Amino acid sequence: GAVVSQHPSWVICKSGTSVKIECRSLDFQATTMFWYRQFPKQSLMLMATSNEGSKATYEQGVEKDKFLINHASLTLSTLTVTSAHPEDSSFYICSARRGAGDVNEQFFGPGTRLTVL
Amino acid sequence: GQNIDQPTEMTATEGAIVQINCTYQTSGFNGLFWYQQHAGEAPTFLSYNVLDGLEEKGRFSSFLSRSKGYSYLLLKELQMKDSASYLCAPMDSNYQLIWGAGTKLIIKP
Numbered sequence: 001g002a003v004v005s006q007h008p009s010w011v012i013c014k015s016g017t018s019v020k021i022e023c024r025s026l027d028f029q030a031t032t033m034f035w036y037r038q039f040p041k042q043s044l045m046l047m048a049t050s051n052e053g054s055k056a057t058y059e060q061g062v063e064k065d066k067f068l069i070n071h072a073s074l075t076l077s078t079l080t081v082t083s084a085h086p087e088d089s090s091f092y093i094c095s096a097r098r099g100a101g102d103v104n105e106q107f108f109g110p111g112t113r114l115t116v117l
Numbered sequence: 118g119q120n121i122d123q124p125t126e127m128t129a130t131e132g133a134i135v136q137i138n139c140t141y142q143t144s145g146f147n148g149l150f151w152y153q154q155h156a157g158e159a160p161t162f163l164s165y166n167v168l169d170g171l172e173e174k175g176r177f178s179s180f181l182s183r184s185k186g187y188s189y190l191l192l193k194e195l196q197m198k199d200s201a202s203y204l205c206a207p208m209d210s211n212y213q214l215i216w217g218a219g220t221k222l223i224i225k226p
Contacts, residue, residue, distance in 0.1 A: 043218040044160070044204070093159045097212075105150070106214060108159040 003027055004096050006109035013084055014117055020080045021112045023094030029074035030096035034106060035067075038091045050077050084116045119143045121217030123205055128223045129195055137190045137203050137220045145210020151179050151190045152204040154219065160204055163190070192222075200224045 003026040013019050023033060032051050036044045048064075050056040050071035058064045068080040077096075081088055091113050095106035122140045129135040141149070148167035152160035166172055166181035166188065178191040190203055202219040209215055 041218075044216040046213065046216070049213070091157075105162055105165060108152075108161065111159040113157075 002098075002105075002107045004030075004094065004107045004109040006094055006112050008112060009110065010113040010115070012115045012117065015085050016083055018080055018082045019084055019114060020078055021092055021094075021114075023077045023079070023096070023109050025075045025096040025107070028096075028098050030077075030098060031074065032097045033071055033077040034095045034097070035069060035077075035079050036093045036095065038093060038111075044093065047079075081114065084114070086116045089114055089116045119209060119215050121205055121207070121215060123203075123217050123220045125218070126221045126223065128225060129192075131195055131197060131224055131226050133195050134191065134193050135195060135222065137192075137205075137222065139188045139190075139205030139217075141186050141188070141205065141207045141215070143207045143209040143215055146183060147208040147210065147212055149179075149181055149188050149205065149207040150214065151177075151188075152206060153201050154204055155201045163203075195224050197224050197226070 005024045007022045034049055035047045037047050038044050046059050047062045048056040048058045048069050050069050052071050052074050056069040066082055071077040091111050093111040095108045097106050120142050150165050151163040153163050154160040164179040166179050171180045176193045181188045202221045204219040206214040206216050
């Protein structure tokens with residue numbers, strides 16, 4: 001159990017376009033989902049935390065108008081990179097956490113590799 | 118501030134044992150996770166410690182000392198597939214994981 005999927009696995013887009021990444025918890029309800037970004041040979045960087053039905057909490061330095069997060073249901077969160085630029089090229093990973101009473105473990109999706117030309 | 122300190126890279130021989138150390142400083146503490154991350158892939162869960170002591174799970178064991186802000190991951194009977202980065206991630210008072218750059222483990226035959 002506790003499987004998280006992401007779609008797409010990889011995407012190549014032109015500069016200026018928007019890209020939507022989906023994160024789904026397949027066999028559990030995720031009260032909280034996290035979005036991370038990871039550049040090569042660097043640590044995971046938390047971008048934002050989203051709770052179902054409420055606005056996402058963004059980390060300092062992350063533009064909320066550029067990285068739109070929607071957590072519309074207990075099994076789905078989406079990240080939209082608006083007007084993408086080459087510097088947004090990165091590995092985007094989501095994770096999901098079950099509700100209270102769990103060990104607080106985060107289950108990670110397989111990641112989405114974004115390349116902006 | 119919050120920070121994680123792990124060796125950047127370690128090398129070990131197939132069949133041997135390796136210990137990856139981690140020291141941390143966090144605002145509050147709600148346990149510590151170890152994750153494995155192969156190149157180009159997302160992290161996968163290895164272990165979770167919230168109380169002091171050793172947790173053993175097959176070839177992998179994890180130790181925690183809360184008073185020292187210290188943890189280690191012990192890998193036994195190393196296999197080539199264990200070549201990966203190992204991430205020590207304590208959880209702070211807000212239940213957020215704090216990530217370092219991890220330790221890249223290279224296994225040689």
